[in-house]
Amino acid sequence: MRIVRAVAFAAVVVVLDHAAVAGGKAAAYHPVIDSQKFDATVDNPYFPLPPGTVWAYEERQGKRVTLDSVTVTSQTRVVMGVRCVVVHDVERTNGRVGEDTYDCYAQDHDGNVWYFGEDTKEFHHDGTVSHAGSWEAGVRGAQPGVIMPAYPQPGAPYRQEYLAGVAEDMGQIVAVGETVTVPHGSYRDCVRTKDWTPLEKGSEKKWYARGVGVVRTEATDGEVAVLVGMTHP
Numbered sequence: 001m002r003i004v005r006a007v008a009f010a011a012v013v014v015v016l017d018h019a020a021v022a023g024g025k026a027a028a029y030h031p032v033i034d035s036q037k038f039d040a041t042v043d044n045p046y047f048p049l050p051p052g053t054v055w056a057y058e059e060r061q062g063k064r065v066t067l068d069s070v071t072v073t074s075q076t077r078v079v080m081g082v083r084c085v086v087v088h089d090v091e092r093t094n095g096r097v098g099e100d101t102y103d104c105y106a107q108d109h110d111g112n113v114w115y116f117g118e119d120t121k122e123f124h125h126d127g128t129v130s131h132a133g134s135w136e137a138g139v140r141g142a143q144p145g146v147i148m149p150a151y152p153q154p155g156a157p158y159r160q161e162y163l164a165g166v167a168e169d170m171g172q173i174v175a176v177g178e179t180v181t182v183p184h185g186s187y188r189d190c191v192r193t194k195d196w197t198p199l200e201k202g203s204e205k206k207w208y209a210r211g212v213g214v215v216r217t218e219a220t221d222g223e224v225a226v227l228v229g230m231t232h233p
Contacts, residue, residue, distance in 0.1 A: 035081035042107045046208040047148035052233025061223035066093045079116040080138040082106045111150030135163040152191045169197045180207045182226040
């Protein structure tokens with residue numbers, strides 16, 4: 001069964017990689033989504049989302065410090081016929097909310113975690129609010145993507161999301177079995193990814209720990225985020 005599931009994800013990766021090679025055209029990337037093969041319960045070891053879980057991150061870039069709180073809510077939302085778990089992500093700088101986002105995730109029966117959209121608000125100092133970056137799979141040509149495969153191994157890049165000119169994040173697993181130490185603890189057997197988007201310069205490294213999720217990120221622009229706390233349901 002493990003081999004069958006691994007092959008199933010490999011097929012998805014080939015489709016996503018083909019889309020990237022083809023220039024990211026909407027017609028080149030159109031994953032087949034069967035809502036009967038998905039669950040709102042996300043228990044992938046490297047991206048677990050039990051409702052009630054809260055992660056606290058500290059992000060630093062130069063002198064700027066941002067606190068990021070990520071909460072798995074008890075809410076669900078149906079996107080493209082798939083019932084997704086809703087995750088609430090709030091970023092604060094000096095006590096002020098800078099970004100407030102609701103993300104939708106679901107897991108297919110093979111164990112791959114898919115990203116189905118985000119509703120984001122960015123609060124500017126002049127009082128304006130931007131929804132730039134918001135998207136929903138199935139709306140205006142937007143397509144879901146894979147956030148974490150069932151059995152992560154280094155390989156081809158894959159799409160994490162797709163809405164031309166708005167959400168084009170890519171991911172690639174580059175290493176497994178790494179050890180990472182952050183304020184919340186030391187973790188072995190971590191998966192490291194490289195994330196990027198053709199819409200912006202630079203890229204980001206992310207480390208995912210088994211049973212926890214993201215524990216550290218490092219961006220090429222100098223921003224570093226580390227896990228400083230985690231509350232289990």
